[in-house]
Amino acid sequence: MIGRNVLVALFASALAVSMTSVAAQEVGSKAPAFDLPTATKPVRLADLKGQVVYIDFWASWCAPCKQSFPFMSEMQAKYGPRGFTVIGVNVDQKREDADKFLATTPAKFTIGFDTTSKVAEAYQPKGMPTSFLIGADGKVRAMHVGFKDSNREEIEREIQAALSAARK
Amino acid sequence: MKQFASVFTCAGALALSVALVGCSTVQPWQKGNLAKSEMSFDHDPLQTRFEEHTYFSKEGASGGMSVGGGGCGCN
Amino acid sequence: MKTGSILAAAMALPGMLPSAHAQVTVPNATLIQFKYLYYRDYQDSGNRITVKSPALYLLAPISESWVFEIGAVYDNITGASPYYHTVLSGASGEGVEDKRAAGDITVTKYFGRTAISARAAYSTEDDYKSVAGGLTLRHATPSQNTTFTLGAGYSSDKISPADGPVFTRTKTTVDGIVGITQVLSKNDTAQVNLYYAQQRGYLTDPYKALFGVDQRPDKRDQMAALIRWNHYFEGLKASLRTSYRFYHDDWEINAHTGTIEWAQELPYGFTLTPSVRYTSQSAAFFYYDPVYDAALGPPFPPGYLNNPNGFYTSDQRLSAFGGITPGIKVAKSFVGGWSIDAKAEYYEQRADWRVGGEGSPGLQDFKAQLYQVGVSKKF
Numbered sequence A: 001m002i003g004r005n006v007l008v009a010l011f012a013s014a015l016a017v018s019m020t021s022v023a024a025q026e027v028g029s030k031a032p033a034f035d036l037p038t039a040t041k042p043v044r045l046a047d048l049k050g051q052v053v054y055i056d057f058w059a060s061w062c063a064p065c066k067q068s069f070p071f072m073s074e075m076q077a078k079y080g081p082r083g084f085t086v087i088g089v090n091v092d093q094k095r096e097d098a099d100k101f102l103a104t105t106p107a108k109f110t111i112g113f114d115t116t117s118k119v120a121e122a123y124q125p126k127g128m129p130t131s132f133l134i135g136a137d138g139k140v141r142a143m144h145v146g147f148k149d150s151n152r153e154e155i156e157r158e159i160q161a162a163l164s165a166a167r168k
Numbered sequence B: 001m002k003q004f005a006s007v008f009t010c011a012g013a014l015a016l017s018v019a020l021v022g023c024s025t026v027q028p029w030q031k032g033n034l035a036k037s038e039m040s041f042d043h044d045p046l047q048t049r050f051e052e053h054t055y056f057s058k059e060g061a062s063g064g065m066s067v068g069g070g071g072c073g074c075n
Numbered sequence C: 001m002k003t004g005s006i007l008a009a010a011m012a013l014p015g016m017l018p019s020a021h022a023q024v025t026v027p028n029a030t031l032i033q034f035k036y037l038y039y040r041d042y043q044d045s046g047n048r049i050t051v052k053s054p055a056l057y058l059l060a061p062i063s064e065s066w067v068f069e070i071g072a073v074y075d076n077i078t079g080a081s082p083y084y085h086t087v088l089s090g091a092s093g094e095g096v097e098d099k100r101a102a103g104d105i106t107v108t109k110y111f112g113r114t115a116i117s118a119r120a121a122y123s124t125e126d127d128y129k130s131v132a133g134g135l136t137l138r139h140a141t142p143s144q145n146t147t148f149t150l151g152a153g154y155s156s157d158k159i160s161p162a163d164g165p166v167f168t169r170t171k172t173t174v175d176g177i178v179g180i181t182q183v184l185s186k187n188d189t190a191q192v193n194l195y196y197a198q199q200r201g202y203l204t205d206p207y208k209a210l211f212g213v214d215q216r217p218d219k220r221d222q223m224a225a226l227i228r229w230n231h232y233f234e235g236l237k238a239s240l241r242t243s244y245r246f247y248h249d250d251w252e253i254n255a256h257t258g259t260i261e262w263a264q265e266l267p268y269g270f271t272l273t274p275s276v277r278y279t280s281q282s283a284a285f286f287y288y289d290p291v292y293d294a295a296l297g298p299p300f301p302p303g304y305l306n307n308p309n310g311f312y313t314s315d316q317r318l319s320a321f322g323g324i325t326p327g328i329k330v331a332k333s334f335v336g337g338w339s340i341d342a343k344a345e346y347y348e349q350r351a352d353w354r355v356g357g358e359g360s361p362g363l364q365d366f367k368a369q370l371y372q373v374g375v376s377k378k379f
Helices: A002-021 A061-083 A094-103 A118-123 A147-165 B001-023 B045-058 C206-211
Strands: A052-058 A084-090 A110-113 A132-133 A142-144 C030-043 C046-061 C066-077 C097-111 C114-125 C128-140 C146-159 C169-183 C188-201 C219-233 C238-249 C256-266 C270-281 C322-333 C337-352 C364-378
Touching: A002 C097, A052 A061, A052 A118, A052 A147, A052 C114, A052 C146, A061 A147, A084 B045, A110 C066, A142 A147, A142 C238, B045 C030, B045 C046, B045 C364
Parallel strands: A052 A084, A084 A110
Antiparallel strands: A052 A132, A132 A142, C030 C046, C030 C364, C046 C066, C066 C097, C097 C114, C114 C128, C128 C146, C146 C169, C169 C188, C188 C219, C219 C238, C238 C256, C256 C270, C270 C322, C322 C337, C337 C364
16 A cells, blocks of 8 residues: 555656756747857857847758748748848758758758757757747747748748837 | 556556656757657558557467457458 | 358457657658568468458648548458367368458547547458447657557457358457656657456357367456567667567466567668567466367367366467567668568467477467568658
8 A cells, every 4th residue: 555655656756757848948038149060151149140030940850840941941032131040950960961851951041050969958949840039139039849831920920020120 | 356456566667667767858859869760669550560460360468559459350 | 161261269450559659749741651461371281371461551641730540451361270279171271262351540639749549440351340449648748758648449349150050249349558658868768558458248269169169258358568668779870679568368368578679770771670579478278288088089178078168279379389480671761752661570389489388288380471561652
């Protein structure tokens, strides 16, 4: 009888511990700085001051990432001239895995390679992919975990709102 | 019935220890290897069906993976 | 005449599988898979059953939270199983033919990190029809490192043997499963399942009852505990999959089953997977060895006349034995989501392969070969 109670207590605490989620970068907080290598020269958040930045954490093994790329390329083309930059932060530990993905799913936006996961650890994305919209003031305005086609409209509206806020 | 109870308790304790060990959280960006289909528990649905069906038909033991499988007159 | 070829034993078909991964996330790709099985079993004194089965599987997300799955299989069976023990019919088994068609549909709804699935299945052959259903609930923690699974199933079978006295009997099965899938490290995932089933009704094999002595209880309570562990070796680029299942029922069959698979990634999209499975089971309490009554002769067990309404079976499947299945699989994946695979396995049962060595004596070793070829496409 005691044994069973102990078992129940242990099971309950295991459940509780496993349920604690790790906090992602909260909306409203200051976006952590980063300095990432790209195919050309490094990209730094500090260099993008004044721009609206859309950071998307992706990996070659993440299925919904394939769907999100054409959308992000479209947003970069549409809003780039207004001071908008998309950065796809790749978290593959091997650069070649990312390159293989990019060969079949090209990106018309900057790709940063976070092979040591330092930027991922700073931003703590809750799932793959996760995107963070950073306003011109350097604060996180919105966050999306996962990517579905139905997210497109909402994300585009958030980008437009961020750009309007930047002009003020 | 006693044997059922003791086996369930043992398996429950085992499940518990598996859950406890797993309390070091693996982050979403670290799950590249786990995403491989070979690391999944059912990476080939039809192969699993064929093999489970064969062993159900030729042995006295069965079960543990699924529910609601119907029967068949398989010899 | 279907001389013992198809028999209405309480054989369960694969049902709804709990979480394949620890994650509970909506799949966003459609998958179509076709596979063909060629199966042949035999013993030293002759051939037994040959089965040729084409099968199809489809998984399609219908919307952002609904997923639809369909499975279908068509078994072409020829040959004959033993009348009793390992005594085959006089005929070589040619001309004895049977077909079985089965299909199932599963609908899953996702609510964030929770998924509910409902499955309906139907199987039909000349002398056996089965309708089954199941409901499964899966829930993942926020980190998606732990998934809890709960499932319940029901099946109702109708047995109408084509040989011997005409009758229709039924058998019902209720089963349940509870499980945890846990991510243990970036290279490890494990699963523990507890399974319980209750069978009630006609559990005897009508063909073995016709040609031998086969009288089984009308109830069977079963339980199984399964643990599976997958480990990825980064340096070697290989996955090691292991599992162990303990089975026990109130027919006094206890079984231990272990499997080991090594999936080795090779260049050009090839994967080579050698595997081995070992099982050891005790005999049902009413299984009798091939020693027959002095007066009545085979197939009657000794003392049958003193207890003609007792429980008896000479079915090799309910005897004590150990079985080993080595296998090898080759798969190749292509750009564009196509892949092909081929697998060969050899399966043998022997009395003295049982753990401890004390299997049921006097039976010919059961031998089987399984060959599978498949193709799949992910959209």
